[in-house]
Amino acid sequence: ARHLLGIEQLAPDEIRSVLDLADSYVDLNRRTMKQSDALAGMTQINMFFENSTRTQSSFELAGKRLGADVMNMAVAQSSVKKGETLLDTAMTLNAMHPDLLVVRHPASGAVNLLASKVNCAVLNAGDGRHEHPTQALLDALTIRRAKGRIQRLTVAICGDIAHSRVARSNLILLGKMENRVRLIAPPTLMPPGVGEFGCELYDDMKKGLEGADVVMMLRLQKERMDGAFIPSEREYYHRFGLDADKLAFAREDAIVMHPGPMNRGVEIDGTLADDINRSVIQDQVEMGVAVRMACMDLLARNLRAERGRAAVGVMV
Numbered sequence: 407a408r409h410l411l412g413i414e415q416l417a418p419d420e421i422r423s424v425l426d427l428a429d430s431y432v433d434l435n436r437r438t439m440k441q442s443d444a445l446a447g448m449t450q451i452n453m454f455f456e457n458s459t460r461t462q463s464s465f466e467l468a469g470k471r472l473g474a475d476v477m478n479m480a481v482a483q484s485s486v487k488k489g490e491t492l493l494d495t496a497m498t499l500n501a502m503h504p505d506l507l508v509v510r511h512p513a514s515g516a517v518n519l520l521a522s523k524v525n526c527a528v529l530n531a532g533d534g535r536h537e538h539p540t541q542a543l544l545d546a547l548t549i550r551r552a553k554g555r556i557q558r559l560t561v562a563i564c565g566d567i568a569h570s571r572v573a574r575s576n577l578i579l580l581g582k583m584e585n586r587v588r589l590i591a592p593p594t595l596m597p598p599g600v601g602e603f604g605c606e607l608y609d610d611m612k613k614g615l616e617g618a619d620v621v622m623m624l625r626l627q628k629e630r631m632d633g634a635f636i637p638s639e640r641e642y643y644h645r646f647g648l649d650a651d652k653l654a655f656a657r658e659d660a661i662v663m664h665p666g667p668m669n670r671g672v673e674i675d676g677t678l679a680d681d682i683n684r685s686v687i688q689d690q691v692e693m694g695v696a697v698r699m700a701c702m703d704l705l706a707r708n709l710r711a712e713r714g715r716a717a718v719g720v721m722v
């Protein structure tokens with residue numbers, strides 16, 4: 407494929423290939439990444455129209471570790487603030503001939519639209535409520551390293567499912583890899599029709615967590631709520647916040663995940679989030695760099711092959 411727009415377009419074998427390559431980028435001691443020149447001579451532009459700590463910095467690190475020239479477009483200081491549209495901005499950058507464009511945008515579908523207009527590889531770093539494919543891939547790698555497999559697990563995804571692109575991408579990936587997925591949320595934060603994905607739905611944490619191998623918590627995304635329903639944080643924590651008492655309903659060896667940024671004391675107890683015997687939240691961040699290296703490496707190989715075929719076509 408030319409782009410990485412969503413998990414929806416990936417086959418199970420392609421998901422496995424990304425995870426295997428990402429694994430090869432994590433050194434045996436898990437603290438230092440191997441270097442490579444897979445992106446040498448290539449230009450990577452990061453365009454983030456929404457705030458980010460983890461995704462933007464790990465894409466930047468990943469590109470630099472693979473030898474790319476990396477440019478972070480400062481959206482707040484750009485002509486976007488003068489009213490330039492997403493497509494005009496993208497076409498302007500496209501004219502500078504980047505090889506890889508990493509894009510985060512608040513509108514669902516914006517990254518797909520942009521990918522249809524430019525002639526480089528586009529990676530979706532999160533679009534609205536739609537998809538966050540590299541997050542689901544880094545979550546899968548974290549699970550596979552902790553549990554030894556990414557099949558036949560019971561995974562509970564809990565909290566604000568309705569506004570979460572992380573939940574959507576994970577739900578699709580975990581289903582493709584033949585896991586049992588449970589969604590736990592108050593009815594107002596459960597998107598209509600989500601049962602079609604073949605998952606089980608719960609509005610009670612203790613019932614939903616029973617026997618889970620993996621407990622994935624989500625941030626309460628108030629910025630995406632239109633004011634129709636913003637729960638009181640206290641009541642939300644009482645019913646849906648993960649603490650040691652609720653986690654006791656999951657398997658004894660269940661791991662705790664959160665994509666970040668975290669609201670401590672809202673969706674998760676701070677002490678539990680920091681408990682390295684249960685929480686793999688820091689591993690998720692670490693795997694983010696390796697997974698983004700793997701995604702860009704694979705797309706760069708496809709891009710080089712495509713350009714090679716085009717050059718041969720010109721010669722013929």
Ligand code: CP
Pocket residue numbers: 457458459460461462532541665666667
């Ligand atoms: N998980 C995630 O996407 O975090 P950032 O918003 O900090 O990139």
